[in-house]
Amino acid sequence: MAKAFASQGDMTEKKISFTQVGDGLYAFTAEGDPNSGVIIGDDSVMIVEAQATPRLANKVIECVRSVTDKPISHVVLTHYHAVRVLGASAYGADQVIMGDTARAMVVERGQEDWDSEFQRFPRLFEGHESIPGLTFPTTTFSDDMTVYLGNRRIDLMHLGRAHTAGDIVIHVPDQNVMFTGDIVEYHSACYCGDGHFSDWGDTLDNIAAFDVDAIAPGRGDALVGRDMVNAAIENTRDFVESTYRPVAKVAARGGSLKEAWDACRAECDPKFADYAIYEHCLPFNVARAYDEARGIDTPRIWTAQRDLEMWDALQG
Numbered sequence: 379m380a381k382a383f384a385s386q387g388d389m390t391e392k393k394i395s396f397t398q399v400g401d402g403l404y405a406f407t408a409e410g411d412p413n414s415g416v417i418i419g420d421d422s423v424m425i426v427e428a429q430a431t432p433r434l435a436n437k438v439i440e441c442v443r444s445v446t447d448k449p450i451s452h453v454v455l456t457h458y459h460a461v462r463v464l465g466a467s468a469y470g471a472d473q474v475i476m477g478d479t480a481r482a483m484v485v486e487r488g489q490e491d492w493d494s495e496f497q498r499f500p501r502l503f504e505g506h507e508s509i510p511g512l513t514f515p516t517t518t519f520s521d522d523m524t525v526y527l528g529n530r531r532i533d534l535m536h537l538g539r540a541h542t543a544g545d546i547v548i549h550v551p552d553q554n555v556m557f558t559g560d561i562v563e564y565h566s567a568c569y570c571g572d573g574h575f576s577d578w579g580d581t582l583d584n585i586a587a588f589d590v591d592a593i594a595p596g597r598g599d600a601l602v603g604r605d606m607v608n609a610a611i612e613n614t615r616d617f618v619e620s621t622y623r624p625v626a627k628v629a630a631r632g633g634s635l636k637e638a639w640d641a642c643r644a645e646c647d648p649k650f651a652d653y654a655i656y657e658h659c660l661p662f663n664v665a666r667a668y669d670e671a672r673g674i675d676t677p678r679i680w681t682a683q684r685d686l687e688m689w690d691a692l693q694g
Contacts, residue, residue, distance in 0.1 A: 396441040397600040400553030402530070404445065405594035406438050410566045410654020411502065412461050414438045415557040415594045417550060419527020422451035426548055426557040426594070428466035428513065430495075433505025435465035452525060454534060455515070456559030456596075457542045458483040459572075460492040461502050463513040475525070476515040477536050479544030487679045488512045494680045499658065537561075538581035539574035541596070543676075547585065554591045561585065564598030564610045566654040568617050571662030572677045575622040575670055579615055586611050597654060617653075620645050622667045629671035638668045639692050661692055 392409040399405050402418035415426030416438070423442060429435045442450065452473045455463045458480045466474055476484075489512060496503050517523075522535040533549045541560040548557040560569065561581055585593075586608070593601040593610065601607045624641035628634075633641075642664050650656055665688050666677055678684070 394437060394441070395599070396444070397602070399592040399594055399600050399602055400550065400555040403550060403553055403555050403592075403594075404441070405600035406441055407597075407599055410597050413594060413597055415548070416442055416445075417527065417530070417532060417548070417557075418446050418448060419451075419530040419532075421528050422449050424452040424454060424525070424527060424532060425450055425469055425471070426454050426456065427462050427559065427596075428453055428455060428464070428469065430461040430502045431465050431505040432468035432508040433465075434502075435468035439468065451527070454546075454548055455480065455513070456547070456557070456561075457545050458488060458491065459542070459560075460488070460495045461499070462559075464492065464509045466513045467510050473517055473525075474513065474515045475517045475519075475523075475534065477534075477544045477546045478518045478520050479536070480542070480546070481515055481518050481544075483542065483544055484512055484514060490679050490681045493682045494685055497682045498685060537584040539577040540581040541569065541578075542572045543574065545581070549588060549590070554588070555593070556585065556588060556590045557594045558585060558596065560596030562593055562595045562601075562610055562614050563617070564595050564601055564613070566595075566597035567650060567656040567659040567663075568614060568621075569655070569659045569662065570618065570621060571659070571666050571680060573618075573663075573666055574675075574677075575618055575667055578618045582611050582615050617646075617650060620649065621663050622671070625664055625667035626671040629668055635665065635668050635688075635691055639664045642667070661689055664692075 392411045395407045397405045404416040406414040417424040450469045450471050453466050453469050453471045454475045525532045531551055534546055536546050545559055545561050593607050601610050624645045625638040628638040628641050
């Protein structure tokens with residue numbers, strides 16, 4: 379390999395923020411690292427996204443304990459990626475909830491994803507030795523389900539494919555706040571390596587239809603106020619479309635993956651080069667866009683070896 383993945387050299391500790399996005403609702407953010415959400419009910423707490431390791435999850439728990447001493451009863455995982463789910467054991471929650479499709483993806487590709495992500499982004503796996511194994515849910519659902527924390531209603535929904543085939547969102551109606559996972563990002567690159575470019579825009583439309591007052595996105599700052607929410611949704615749309623469009627043109631004429639990479643960089647670098655994890659995401663985004671444009675609907679499984687082969691192909 380000519381050079382390391384950009385993320386392998388990213389060892390800088392990120393500043394944590396804990397932002398209130400509604401009454402009893404918080405976003406745990408860290409300068410483009412994976413976010414978590416906190417929903418405080420009458421008697422207990424729901425966590426949205428577990429972090430990559432129990433040690434990192436404890437940073438979320440410290441923030442939770444700064445605002446409530448209620449027990450953590452539920453962990454909701456919006457999709458299957460290792461950086462989102464492998465810290466779940468730290469919370470001691472009775473209920474771990476995923477969509478049916480996300481659970482199936484843990485079975486199908488969870489170990490490969492763990493191995494791949496650990497190689498790509500070692501800093502996000504601080505304390506990896508404390509991970510007990512793959513995270514499996516106690517409860518799943520297909521299209522939607524509702525959880526009550528006392529009187530507080532929380533709606534979990536699959537609104538379409540985007541970042542993965544199994545993405546779900548979490549909506550808290552009494553505050554009109556949504557936790558979107560990696561379907562929506564803010565000044566952070568979208569990771570599209572397991573994504574569905576052609577569906578992503580429709581899924582963003584489905585989120586926008588809720589006209590929410592705040593969003594806790596997958597990465598980046600909390601989005602408070604409808605102007606900020608709408609700007610982030612449209613910016614995410616622009617990122618996804620700007621990635622796919624030039625790659626699809628290259629694929630349509632039978633061009634190479636390297637040509638697709640160059641075309642994507644020409645369009646995306648001027649707009650997004652300063653976004654968090656941009657250089658980390660770009661090769662995986664281009665590889666997946668190239669596959670989708672050639673008719674491969676189901677993302678191929680990333681393995682540590684496939685990562686290296688793809689990266690080598692882009693260095694010519």
